[in-house]
Amino acid sequence: MPGTPNYYSLKVVIRDEANMVYTMFAAILDPVEVKSVKYEGVSSGSPLVLLPVRTTFQDFCNRVQRVIYKGDQLKNITKSLQESLKTAFSSESVLTEILHYTDHNLVDRLEFIFLQLHTRIAGKSNPAIEIHYEVIDPSEISRTTVDEDEIARKEAADALTPPPTTPGFIIPIDKQLVQFRFQLSPVNGTPLTELKPGDTVFIRLLPGDSITDNIISSLNLINPEGIVQQVPAKIVNISNSKNISEVVIKINEQVYGKILEEENSVKIKTFDSSAGAAPLLTSVASVTATSKANAPQRRDAGDVSHILPFMFILGLVAIGLVAIFFFV
Structure with a gap:
């Protein structure tokens, strides 16, 4: 969309049931300058943290921050996700590719890019992915439709x-x-x-x-x-x-x-x-x-069983010596 002052609001949700990794991230992309304005992402072990992809960019940002604040994120995977997002959304070649697919509604190509990213951070699987993008005015970046404060009060x-x-x-x-x-x-x-x-x-x-x-x-x-x-x-x-x-x-x-x-x-x-x-x-x-504590006792019992035959032989020798001494 050359010449337009509008931005793309891109939101992605990935549900990886096999690995129990649930990821959501969103980005604001400038198609004119070919750059990312802002992006956020998090991975969690619970699908309950995920938002519908048709909520707003700011809804995604608020949810990501609350998941991290509550400690509900998978820390290592979230760290890898954020590093991967930084790499992808800072690369002009990657952004050019993403914007091209977005301009031409090539959703399957976008899915391929983001599933590759997911495989790098969470491992191979066959996750479900949802992608939604829309053109927004810069003034809409901060618009919200989900009241995170109300959700927090209900949880409390x-x-x-x-x-x-x-x-x-x-x-x-x-x-x-x-x-x-x-x-x-x-x-x-x-x-x-x-x-x-x-x-x-x-x-x-x-x-x-x-x-x-x-x-x-x-x-x-x-x-x-x-x-x-x-x-x-x-x-x-x-x-x-x-x-x-x-x-x-x-x-x-x-x-x-x-x-x-x-x-x-x-x-x-x-x-x-x-x-x-x-x-x-x-x-x-x-x-x-418990089993570790008992292990030495079992070894001691095994050692005693090996000694018993020698003790029996020594006993017979002792009896023989006593008998010889007695008759002499």
Whole structure:
């Protein structure tokens, strides 16, 4: 659009269910000067942070800042995303390509560019991508349609709601408690409210505490792209209250987890019983503190078993010497 004083407002949302990476970014592009005026982006482990692509550029900026302020971002991936955006939107050749595709409504070419960017920061997968762009006047850059302050007030009020109780089940004090998120499956998943004790779901452990980090490391759950892989777990107890659910899961007899899920409408990836027996992670127990503490005792017992035959022979020799001495 040569000669126009208007800008392009570009917004992108990428939902990577396989890696549990949910990315949103937006940019204001000047097609005359072939430069970026402003851009923002963030990646999170929750799809709940994402906005519809038809909201405004400033809506995206406000949401990105609130996600980062609350600590809901995936820090390493967000850092890589922001570096990639800076590289892309500072390159005249890349911007020329993006603006050309935008001018000619070549959405598939734009998708290819941004999916390549996503693969570099989050790993290979088959994510869903939404792109929306529109011509705006410079005076519209700061226009908003989403009241982030109102959303924050609602979240604060929800936080004051007493969490549901889980009658009939208490995690034993000798078990290890890990941090995790459910693996979501918006199309084929089971709604959280329909899950019941005994169901096998898929989860991802969240690094950050010593117990969870130890198990992630022991099971080699981090793939080459730095993403923690999903693991199966069995639901032990679930309690729903309004829009909050408290769920207790068990990875095996030694390792449990508990989560307060604040969105009952999410769909969880579950194990299809028609595929056979549910998978279990039996090896996790070998990395627990209890088993490590008992390991030296087991080795000591093994050492004693090797000594017993020699003790028996020495005993016979001693009896023989006593007998000889007695008769002499």
